[in-house]
Amino acid sequence: MEPELGQFVVSAAGRDKGRYYIITEILNDTTVAVVDGYYRPVSKPKKKNIRHIMMTRVVSNSIREKLLQGIDITNEEVCEALKAIKKARSERAGCSNG
Secondary structure (H helix, E strand, C coil): CCCCCCEEEEECCCCCCCCEEEEEEECCCCEEEEECCCCCCCCCCEEEEHHHEEEEEEECHHHHHHHHHCCCCCHHHHHHHHHHHHHHHHHHHCCCCC
């Protein structure tokens, strides 16, 4: 899976293992810049090797569109998007199929 702007990812390695991020920049074939709006604000993104993240299939369309248009995103927007994805994932994990 190729990384996309606005895509939700989870750190799979390092001190931040298990932390959710949003991709804000694709630096090269193996490295992306990620933010979480709190520990890693938009003004200081973290560089992550794509081998050290687990990519989800979920993309924040509003953040993606802003990034593609060159419009600045805020830490609050990132935090709200991450809260929404975490809530959706926890609700889905709580479902039982029988």
